[in-house]
Amino acid sequence: MTTPFCLGHPSHTLLPEESICRICGALAAHTVIGVYEVQKLLGTGKSGYAYLAQHQRSGQPVALKLFPPQAAQTELWEAARREVRIATSLRHPSILSVFSCNTWSPEQKMSSSGIQDRYQTLSNMYLLTLCQYIPGSLKHFVTYLQQAENQRALREHGTSVKALLLHVLQQIGSAVQAAHARGIVHGALLPGNILFTSYERAWVADFGLGRLQPPPAPYLPPELYAAAQASQQGNFQAYWNMANPASDQYMFAVLCQQLFSQTLHSTDYEPFLPVLNRAMHLKPERRYPALSLLVQDLLTLSTQASGIRPAQSPRPAPGNQGNQKNYPLTPPASLPPVNPRGPAGNSGSGGPRSSGVTPLPAFASGPLTPALPATPLTPTMSLTAEDWEKRGDKLFTMHDYEEALKAYHRAVEVNWNNAHTWLALGDTYFALERHKEALMAYEQAMYLNPNDAQIWLNRGAILDVLGRHQEALDCYERADQLQSA
Numbered sequence: 001m002t003t004p005f006c007l008g009h010p011s012h013t014l015l016p017e018e019s020i021c022r023i024c025g026a027l028a029a030h031t032v033i034g035v036y037e038v039q040k041l042l043g044t045g046k047s048g049y050a051y052l053a054q055h056q057r058s059g060q061p062v063a064l065k066l067f068p069p070q071a072a073q074t075e076l077w078e079a080a081r082r083e084v085r086i087a088t089s090l091r092h093p094s095i096l097s098v099f100s101c102n103t104w105s106p107e108q109k110m111s112s113s114g115i116q117d118r119y120q121t122l123s124n125m126y127l128l129t130l131c132q133y134i135p136g137s138l139k140h141f142v143t144y145l146q147q148a149e150n151q152r153a154l155r156e157h158g159t160s161v162k163a164l165l166l167h168v169l170q171q172i173g174s175a176v177q178a179a180h181a182r183g184i185v186h187g188a189l190l191p192g193n194i195l196f197t198s199y200e201r202a203w204v205a206d207f208g209l210g211r212l213q214p215p216p217a218p219y220l221p222p223e224l225y226a227a228a229q230a231s232q233q234g235n236f237q238a239y240w241n242m243a244n245p246a247s248d249q250y251m252f253a254v255l256c257q258q259l260f261s262q263t264l265h266s267t268d269y270e271p272f273l274p275v276l277n278r279a280m281h282l283k284p285e286r287r288y289p290a291l292s293l294l295v296q297d298l299l300t301l302s303t304q305a306s307g308i309r310p311a312q313s314p315r316p317a318p319g320n321q322g323n324q325k326n327y328p329l330t331p332p333a334s335l336p337p338v339n340p341r342g343p344a345g346n347s348g349s350g351g352p353r354s355s356g357v358t359p360l361p362a363f364a365s366g367p368l369t370p371a372l373p374a375t376p377l378t379p380t381m382s383l384t385a386e387d388w389e390k391r392g393d394k395l396f397t398m399h400d401y402e403e404a405l406k407a408y409h410r411a412v413e414v415n416w417n418n419a420h421t422w423l424a425l426g427d428t429y430f431a432l433e434r435h436k437e438a439l440m441a442y443e444q445a446m447y448l449n450p451n452d453a454q455i456w457l458n459r460g461a462i463l464d465v466l467g468r469h470q471e472a473l474d475c476y477e478r479a480d481q482l483q484s485a
């Protein structure tokens with residue numbers, strides 16, 4: 001038997017059954033949490049670790065984050081969970097949705113659910129979130145923009161580094177503005193929370209979680225210094241309460257400033273400085289009344305300088321600025337439209353679609369996604385239910401949930417009585433965020449096989465998402481009983 005080790009840097013050996021390292025606090029390699037097995041450390045944030053984990057059945061990669069127990073912060077977890085749900089419900093094409101946000105205790109390592117609520121003592125509870133794994137980081141994006149050959153390729157497409165940069169900033173701004181319109185402040189617009197599925201497709205992560213801890217300099221706006229200090233002394237509520245849309249605007253402007261200075265010539269970058277200076281004004285009331293106005297000014301300046309037709313993003317009516325809904329994700333006129341598929345949880349959210357123009361390079365998919373054999377998906381009458389299910393499994397692993405759904409539907413048409421296929425169908429609806437349909441599929445699976453712990457577990461997870469926490473707990477308990485029977 002191999003010695004267990006933790007995923008921290010440097011790695012430490014662990015005692016058998018130890019799932020969290022006592023020295024560095026990182027998870028043990030291969031820890032199983034619910035239906036996911038932890039594979040590697042993705043990075044360390046302000047208040048915890050992020051890991052790559054894999055769905056045990058389908059192989060689907062997910063990003064799993066653990067926020068360690070800190071009594072004062074724990075009080076905020078319920079509020080954070082509420083905000084995570086609201087942000088996810090916006091289905092914004094650039095808001096990375098979180099598909100599970102719950103408390104978890106290492107003592108439950110051997111439990112089937114892994115996601116526990118209320119029954120644990122506060123001192124050993126972690127806040128655990130699961131969201132889509134997104135392979136590209138802001139660092140990848142900047143490196144791409146800095147390379148001469150890519151700059152040349154962009155020019156050949158009739159666009160530029162600046163246009164692509166502004167296109168991405170527009171997506172980020174749109175996500176943050178949409179959240180502000182629903183009363184959600186991000187609180188940590190840092191490079192680690194900006195992720196990419198392709199070089200022109202950005203996602204903002206950690207809505208609802210960013211305010212749990214203040215960001216470091218230079219992102220921290222001056223008006224929040226005192227709150228940050230208070231949180232260092234354990235009063236996390238101070239930062240949670242004080243962060244506001246104007247402070248998000250400040251952080252967004254710092255992010256813009258860093259991106260501009262790293263990727264543009266100073267002559268291209270200088271015209272933007274007055275706009276950024278306004279957004280970073282020491283007095284929050286002197287900043288833009290809404291983030292969308294800042295983005296609009298950046299776009300207008302950019303198009304004035306380059307002669308590109310400005311993106312159509314109407315200013316909000318006076319008096320309605322703070323409450324502006326959203327503004328369209330209109331790419332600069334010369335940017336080639338491409339179709340990087342968004343993550344599954346957001347696939348119904350109306351991200352850009354392909355128009356057949358040569359795409360900009362997409363990120364390679366993660367190592368956990370094997371290539372799909374080039375089998376056409378045309379229905380063949382001779383396929384068995386098992387064949388359809390296998391096909392669905394492959395498509396699911398490739399994140400092609402729409403096609404996986406079709407394949408699983410074919411499987412249940414051929415054999416209605418297979419609980420396992422209904423379970424797979426439920427998982428696919430879950431990935432597509434069609435929660436009610438997922439619940440119905442799990443219930444059909446449960447009807448066919450009431451003694452399958454996995455079905456109870458997944459039904460619990462969907463009930464959690466639907467806010468039916470008590471029923472979810474009952475399901476987790478039933479799953480535990482079945483597994484220990």
Ligand SMILES: Nc1ncnc2c1ncn2[C@@H]1O[C@H](COP(=O)(O)OP(=O)(O)OP(=O)(O)O)[C@@H](O)[C@H]1O
Pocket residue numbers: 042043044045046047048049050063065131132133134135137188190191192193195205206210
């Ligand atoms: N969904 C994801 N997919 C892929 N990588 C991710 C994902 N979420 C986070 N990461 C990676 O893990 C790292 C740590 O993430 P984490 O959210 O813990 O911290 P952060 O984003 O850097 O800062 P913060 O604590 O403010 O959120 C990130 O820098 C990023 O590289």
